[in-house]
Amino acid sequence: MTQISTTSTTKGVNFLSLTKSFINGQWVEGESDRKYNDLNPYDNSVIATIPIATKDQLEDAFKAAKSAKKEWAANTKLREEVLTNFIQYLKDNQDEIVNTLVLETGSSILKSQVELQLTIGLLEETLKIVDSLGKVKTVDPTMPDKTNHVYRFPLGVVSTIAPFNFPLYLSIRSIAPALALGNTVIHKPDIQAGLSSGSIIAKALEVSGVPAGVFNSLLTDIQEIGDTMLEHPDVKLISFTGSTAVGRHIGRIAGGSFKRVALELGGNSPFIVLKDANIDQAVKAAIFGKFLHSGQICMAINRFIIHEDVYDEFAQKFVEHAKTLPYGNPQDPTTIVGPLINQVQLDKALKNIEKLKASGADVLLEGKLEGNVLTPFVFGNVENSSDIAQSELFAPIAILIKATSDEQAIELANDTEYGLSSAIFTTDLVRGEELALQVEAGMTHVNDQTVNDLPNIPFGGVKASGVGRYGNPWIIDEFTETKWVSVQEQERPFPF
Incomplete structure (x- = not known):
């Protein structure tokens, strides 16, 4: 078995040593009297000890970001150069970045490599929007002798708050367009993934030539800073990926002060198998969409x-495939199912398993707990209205729900407060797309699984799954201010 080093990397860049926050172009040690032990989720070993940044240090970051925003917004060439260098830095340090993702987040090597490539692809797409500021668009005049122009301006200072599960990608998804469009950024990663989500990005941007104050990353927690990332008067937009409960809290605060939000929240993604589906292909897609990163993905399949008519065949083939998935240490390149991120998430998963058993659901595959690794569990004949089916599982627990018709399958899929991603399997592609339009979700994939993201699509959810859209060009509207200027070229007659 090939193991990744926990102390060094092949090219000498050790991101595990970057335990300081990055404020106003400087690496500064957190000034709190508390420290955070960053654990390897697989064996609970300490990979880094992080000094926690304080509220006063966060205020310093906001001052720096406010001071830097004017010059950054005005320099299109520099923004392009920094992002181009950023891309090259990630390409040059791929092994070290994958190493950090595996050790800090429990991601498999495959998942970490996929995450890095998605991140690079997103940055390459983001380069296309760097010159979107200050563009003048002439609108067809509705009045004679009047010229209409539309201008775009940066919002200013943006708060970005990222989760632990795809920490690099989900951070860059907000940070890159914010910077490309002339904004400055205050970033707070989930401290469980602070190195992957914050320090790697800060180091890459530092090396890439980002001016002081343009990007600031704080290794801190809510206990230390409270709601300052949300409430600060200089914040113009809050970009958050995480739970719906926290998203509602952000919405209440932002709404009270008329701050913009871009929220990608919880999901309860349905995977619908119609009676004419290719079951073998559906099972392959289902396994990937459920068990990638042990189900710890907002888009992961939550309900099958x-x-x-095809329930028994699907269930039997799905279980047989799930049994074959390699599990264990994510440093082993063959591992697919690794550890859950922390003990809280593991305890929650075990409680959900007990609830499913108590509800009378069929135990189609009895998994097991080995250390911090939970192997796949599969339950059949689960009630769609049950508390478990209505909750986001975020674990390698699959629940199968039987539908009496294709129409009922759509009804069951929509019977949730969430609406992020979804999938439909059918051999009738025309009908599949027609039904896709009936699913109440921001994204529906016909003959694919639910975990899909591209940098040039409108990524986002409906209902309790979020507000706003990522992806080029939709992200431009989210991260800029639009201004209409009209010029009356001839004297205009007025009726009074």
């Missing part, structure tokens, strides 16, 4: 809704 299967037409009763």
Whole structure:
């Protein structure tokens, strides 16, 4: 078995040593009297000890970001150069970045490599929007002798708050367009993934030539800073990926002060198998969409809704495939199912398993707990209205729900407060797309699984799954201010 080093990397860049916050172009040690032990989720070993940044240090970051925003917004060439260098830095340090993702987040090597490539692809797409500021668009005049122009301006200072599960990618998804469009950024990673989500990005931007104050990353927690990332008067937009409960809290604060938000929240993604589906291909997609990163993905399949005519075949083949998934240490390149991120998430998963058993659901595959690794569990004949089916599982627990018709399958899929991603399997592609339009979700994939993201699509959810859209060009509207200027070229007659 090939193991990744926990102390050094092949090219000498050791991101595990970057335990300081990055404020106003400087690496500064957190001034709190508390420290955070950053654990390897697989064996609970301490990979880094992080001094926690304080509220006063966060205030310093806001001052720096406010001071830097004017010059950064005005320099299109510099923004392009920094992002171009950023891309090259990630390419040059791929092994070290994958190493950090595996050790800090429990990601498999495959998942870490996929995350890095998604991040690079997103940055390459973001380069296309760097010159979107100050563009003048002539709108067809509705009045004679009047010229209309539309201008775009940066918002100013943006708060970005990222989760632990895809920490690098989900951070860059907000940070890159914010910077490309002339904004400055205050970034708070989930401290469980602070190195992957904050320090790697800060180091890459530092090396890439980002001016002081343009990007600031604080290794801190809510206990230390409270709601300052949300409430600060200089914040113009809050970009957050995480739970719906926290998203509602952000919405209440932002709404009270008319701050913009871009929120990608919880999901309860349905995977619908119609009676004419190719079951073998559906099972392959289902396994990937459920068990990638042990189910710890907002888009992961949460409910399998299967037409009763093919339910037994799907269940049998799905279970047989799930049994074969390699599990264990994510440093092993063959591992697919690794550890859950922390003990809280593990305890929650175990409680959900007990609830499913108590509810009378069929135990189709009895998994096991080995250390911090939970192997796949599969339950059948789960009620769609049950508390478990209505909750985001975020674990390698699959629940199968039987539908009596294709129409009922759509009804069951929509019977949730969430609406992020979804999927439909059918051999009738025309009908599949027609049904996709009936699913109440921001994204529906026909004959694919639910975990899909591209940098040039409108990524986002509906209902309790979020507000706003990422992806080029939709992200431009989210991260800029639009201004209409009209010029009356001839004297205009007025009726009074």
